[in-house]
Structures are given as C-alpha cells and as structure tokens.
Amino acid sequence: MSFRGDAHKLYIKLTKVWKHDKPLGQVKELVEIQEIRSFYQSIETATLQLIYYRMIKEKQGSGIIPIFVTSVPWFFFLFSKQLQAFLFKEGSFLFLTFSIFYILTLTISVIIHFREKAWAAVHIEIIQDIVGERKEGDIS
Secondary structure, three states: OOOOOHHHHHHHHHHHHHHOOOOHHHOHHHHHHHHHHHHHHOOOHHHHHHHHHHHHHHHHOOOOHHHHHHHHHHHHHHOHHHHHHHHHHOOHHHHHHHHHHHHHHHHHHHHHHHHHHHHHHHHHHHHHHHHHHHHHHHHO
16 A cells, blocks of 8 residues: 555556556556547537536535535534533443544545545646647637
8 A cells, every 4th residue: 555646656657557668548547538638629619618617616616525524523513512412321332433434424525525626627627728729729
C-alpha cells in the first residue's frame, strides 16, 4: 500500500509501461481521458460552453457533502446530552456502533466529494483546451 497520490501512482505506472517499450496511449487512465476528450470534440462550441458552465457549478458545489461534514457535528453538539443518554443507556456497544458508522460515513463522504471535484476539474480543463484550440483555429 502506498500513501502517495494518484498523480505519482500514474507516473510509476507510465514509467513501467515505457520501460517495457509499450505505447503509453494504451494505459487505461490515458485511454479514459482520451475518450472524454474525443466526446467533447464532437460537440459544437456553443453547447460545449454550456457544459463548461455546468462543470464549473459542479466543481464549486459538489453536492451536499460539505454541508454534511460541517453541519452534522453541530447537530450532534446541540443534542449532545440527549444523545449521550441514549447511546450510553445500553452500555458502550451502541456508542461504539454509532461512532464507527458516523466516522465511516464521514470518511466515505469526504473521499467522494474530493473525487467529484477532481473529475469536474479534469472535464473543465479538457473543455477549455478544446474551446481554446477552436478559437486559435479561427484566428489563423
């Protein structure tokens, strides 16, 4: 298990493929990006601009996960006395179950949130590149 980021893991994968004299374009992660790029290239510029605006919206506010992460602890704090009485009524097993469920849900939610933001950023960059290339083509 590596604690390095996805970018470094991709770099390691690419260097392994390159050392074996295989084409880098066949790496699954690059094929996926190329498929996204090809799809966007097939769309007219005006529609692509609308998609771009929607992607900006998605990147800036990916769902309710940030609200969940910040508001749920305050909700628990407001009802902490009642919550403690309920959770400790049956001993620590209920509290342990609740804690594990809450931490697991919170962790998964945060991971999903940042992955959504990362994918939105990828789509935005691809769209910007395509629109920019089209504008340069009109000037030349």
